[in-house]
Amino acid sequence: MNILETPSDRLLEAVRSLLAAKGHLTTDEIAERIRITDGGSPAQGARMVARAWTDPDYKALMLRDGTMAAEAMAIPMRGLPPLGVLEDTEAVHNLVVCTLCSCYPRAVLGYPPFWFKSAAYRARAVRDPRGLLGEWGTVLPVGQKLRVVDSTADYRWMVLPRRPAGTEGWSAEQLAAIVREGDMIGVTIPTAG
Numbered sequence: 001m002n003i004l005e006t007p008s009d010r011l012l013e014a015v016r017s018l019l020a021a022k023g024h025l026t027t028d029e030i031a032e033r034i035r036i037t038d039g040g041s042p043a044q045g046a047r048m049v050a051r052a053w054t055d056p057d058y059k060a061l062m063l064r065d066g067t068m069a070a071e072a073m074a075i076p077m078r079g080l081p082p083l084g085v086l087e088d089t090e091a092v093h094n095l096v097v098c099t100l101c102s103c104y105p106r107a108v109l110g111y112p113p114f115w116f117k118s119a120a121y122r123a124r125a126v127r128d129p130r131g132l133l134g135e136w137g138t139v140l141p142v143g144q145k146l147r148v149v150d151s152t153a154d155y156r157w158m159v160l161p162r163r164p165a166g167t168e169g170w171s172a173e174q175l176a177a178i179v180r181e182g183d184m185i186g187v188t189i190p191t192a193g
């Protein structure tokens, strides 16, 4: 036994070999799932946002069916909960939270940031969302409604932020580079930089 192994490593190995021994999953399938999970990152979501900003048909698809829109960008979504996309407009700004735990669209945003899982974020996103946004330096225009949306085990949400002023004529690659993780959760708003 490797001395660096923890009890959870041993538990994981036992569960893996039992699943394989009982024929529920092959070790290749487990490896494939790990590869897909590790391939998720905010850069994937940023590519979707940038394309939605430059391609109206893609934006319509993204708002109708986030899972299909992700797959259209070669992001593997098989076996994952459906992805919903919330469009920010002049009238509404969206903020995503999982009040219960840390449900997050990992295929398109990667692993959730540490604060997303914190009790403080989960509670304050509901109790005082404008105060919470203020701590990120995010100030919403007067009159813009703030909508807080709960991600769950059955449905994962990401935000399609508004395209910032000063990005006219930019390529999708240039646009993707300014879209941050927080912009797709709704704690921050993209800027032209």
Ligand code: FE
Binding pocket: 098, 100, 101, 102, 103, 104, 151, 152, 153
């Ligand atoms: Fe959760």
